[in-house]
Amino acid sequence: MNDWTRIAPLDEIPRLGARVIKTDTMEIAVFRTSSDEVFAINNACPHKQGPLSEGIVHGHAVTCPLHNWNIDLASGEALGPDEGCTNTFPAKVDDGIVYIDLKHSARAC
């Protein structure tokens, strides 16, 4: 069972961009792709904790602003020659509102 938390209207996240939510323990980056899908992912690059929310978004991936690793938004895994992964959280858009399940980290690494 998912435990959805209402986050914000989709409009508040720029297309091909991200916003950050701060919880007590971590920052979560919420991404919006060019086709309006949303993904929530721990805002720390598996390489050296770069802030992924500040990266350039393309397809289902984001390029970390610090050293250009590409991270898959759906799985949290590094793409291409690099290896590593970060946590993701279930996310959905319902009637123009973004919801995230903050309790069920979709993949613990």
Add this chain to the structure above:
Amino acid sequence: MKERLVLVGNGMAGVRALEELLKYAPDLYDITVFGAEPYPNYNRIMLSPVLAGEKTIDDIILNSRDWYDEHGIELHTGDAVVAIDRAARKVKTESGREVGYDRLLLATGSEPFIIPVPGADKDGVLGFRDIADVDQMLEAARRYKKAVVIGGGLLGLEAANGLMKNGMDVTVVHLMDILMERQLDRPAAELLKASLEERGMKFLMEAQTSEILGEDRVSGVRFADGSSIDADLVVMAVGIRPNIALAEQAGIHCERGVVVNDTMQTFDPRVYAVGECVQHRGVCYGLVAPLFEQAKVAANHLARIGIARYEGSVTSTKLKVTGIDLFSAGEFNEGEGDETLVLQDPAQGVYKKLVIRDNRIKGAVMYGDTMDGTWYFQLLREGTDISDMRATILFGQHDVGDAGHGDAARVASLSDDAEICGCNGVCKGEIIDAIQTKGLFTLDDVKAHTKAASSCGSCAGLVEALLASTVGEGYDATPSKKAVCGCTEHSHDEVIQAIREHELKDMRAVFDFLDWKTPDGCATCRPALNYYLLANWPAEYQDDARSRFINERAHGNIQKDGTYSVVPRMFGGLCTPADLRAIADVAEKYQVPEMKVTGGQRIDLFGVKKEDLPAMWKDLTDAGFVSGHAYGKAMRTVKTCAGKTWCRFGTQNSTALGVRLEELTWGSWMPHKFKLAVSGCPRNCAEATIKDFGVVCVDSGYELHIGGNGGIKVRVTDLLCKVESEEEVLEYCGAFIQLYREEAHYLERTAPWVERVSLGYIKSRVLDDEEGRKALYERFRIGQRFAQVDPWKQRAEGAEAYEFQPLEVAGQ
């Protein structure tokens, strides 16, 4: 009916002769080739890198079977010729084929010399000559541990290095007390030995092999002094022996090799010979360069042109062990009455020696830094009198002042007939000619068309440097073909052209028009496209923040802890007490942990939290500051010196000019960062000659300098021209910047751009073409109308607020 040509020996020299022949006379002969090995022609030299695991067999095939088909050549591999019937003019092969000939070309190469000691025929005793040998060595490396290489020459050391790379414990056994005694003098040989020992190679010097031990397979090697060592594999690399059995059997005159005259003809006028099997004027060669010269001569005669003569070669050698640079040529051990020039730097592992007789170079040995080998070799072969250069010749062709341009500078100063590729005897002029007339862009193209760098590969760096400088000059006609990124096949130039000519005014239009392969591009192409669109359509294009790197989006430099730094612009580095006070107030209010005066003459505030940026910018803009763009691919700063108002040396009003230049150019987005400086006199305290655009004031006006930078590779500017008024300085500056903005590739600084397109090209656009210059300047000013909006002010007033605020989540 066509005449029939048969080639015996499908190796490097023979096939090269065919290639040359096809160039002269493609249809003269019906050609048949016999090769004992089961492969098409491959690059034997590269067996060493194959053994070392740096290349594969596929990489080293020179002519695939398709090549033979295309040229109508009948190829029989794995079928050795066993007899020549000169009376009936036909050859007979192992498999029983008989083929008639009108002309015969022998190119049977040579065989490794196997020392005739007891046990030399045991399993696991090999030469190092062909693919089969390499296969056996690789197989042995998988199954066994200990290898002994007999022979500390070029071939032996390459074999030993390769076996070591495959995990074997390798001992090199050498008869002499120094390695490579035929190529090196003692000091160089000792440096080489030390460096190989450091990699784990072992040596037994002055050891004479007397017996190979073992049952069926080798188990050890015994020496003349009675001692012995264990071995699971023995590679004999003590020399080669021309392969003359076939010619001898056919009654063709042979001594050590098949004897030929200067036209590469044997004693039978229908039979030619080239390669290692040949003896010419008493010499047998064992390196490809002379063999390729022979091939050219033989082809010339086979094609019935009949004018070429082969008159022997001086050879030079390099060792192909990755990471070891070694070069030797000529008579490198001084004789009586010779002088030597020596440069020795043990700490850097560099040793160079030139042997001089009558003011001419007779020989050279170099270790560690072999860059100038080509040059010395040219001086040697041409017998140049070096009296004038004696003092500096060891430092190389370029004097010590040259910083960081290595290959490019050296290659630029070589004359057109300087040999670049020693293996194939290709000169600089030929390469440049091929690049220009055939429109070549890549190393592979040059290899394919000129053969340069296609054999041992050690001149690849020089060829690339030539390519860079030549394609640079022919830039208009021959844009670089490298794709922007994996999302497209188009080059930067093609993209720029399409945006301009087809009036593509947003990113989607570019993606569609040029068939981008990805839906949203990637982090490489999006910022580039965003820049190109902005530079070309300043009025129409809506800047896309999502296609900018975070620094340009947040208008600050992201630091490694995720905070930002803020740098307000100080025009020309000038400031007032009020300015400084305002900065001090802001620094205290936002608890800036550190401040610093930058190299660009302004003040950096470090450690600012992203959320604080807009408020801080508000305070700064209220005090009259604009963003310094210290974070962007943009115009950064104008550095100025003390100037005429105060300095007793000052000539023009340099500080005021600096301020005017900064007022003209601030806010402009560029392919890369762009810095300016103005110095008040030639003492040049503002260091204007390492800036993208620098002005040095002189009594009679202003010198304009372009294309400099500091950084990893310092590049001093080129002098563009001298002008007389400040108005002209502004116009030339704006025009130069606009040309750079319109034509350079994204992320290409002015220094490499100027080198790529050449100073001459820039002069032709900015100096010679007055109308063009004025048009460029006008376009720059139009662009600036849209660019000179302060991004800080906009954001302080609320633009893109989402960029700086986290989302609030109810109940968190």
